[in-house]
Amino acid sequence: MKARITVTLKSGVLDPQGKAIQHTFEDLGIAGVDKVRQGKIFDIEIAETNKTKAEAQLKNMSEKLLANMVMENYTVEILD
Template sequence: MKARITVTLKNGVLDPQGKAIEHALSGLGFDGVGQVRQGKVFDVELAETDTAKAEADLKAMCDKLLANTVIENYAVEIA
């Protein structure tokens, strides 16, 4: 079973890397780019066949390692 986890900063958390990307895009001539926020994507392949168990495991992975839940949100998609 394949899954994708997307981790992004919560609203209100400063994103200096996103700001740097926004500035660089402007410098490259891409006008009209609004706010840029950066994040992380994890593609995970699981041996688990039970979707509910896989989702629970993926959320536990995020809570324990993949996301800092104080400043980040995450979304889990199972393919």
Template sequence: MKARVTVMLKTGVLDPQGEAVRHALGTLGFAGVTGVRQGKVIELDLAQTDAAAAETEVKAMCEKLLANTVIESYRVEIL
């Protein structure tokens, strides 16, 4: 079973990398981009065969390691 975790900075947290990308896009002529938020995607191969148990396990991974829950939010998809 596979799982995909998307981690993003929470709303209101400054995103200097996103701002740098927005600025670079403007420099390249893409003036219509008014905001960029940058995050990360983590794909996991799991031995678990039960989708609900896999989701619970991946959420625990996020809480303990994959996301800094003080400033980041995450979304788990079981594929």
């Protein structure tokens, strides 16, 4: 089963890399960029074929390794 896990910073958490990207657009002459926040995606294939069990496994994988639950949120999207 294919899935995409998206990990984003929680709203209160500073994102210095996003800020740096935002300023780089100014330097490149691209104006009107009000906000940039960076996140990560993980495109994953797992052997599990039962959708409910796959979702449970992917949540476990997110919380054990992919997301830092103190600072980050994650979403799991089953793609097939």
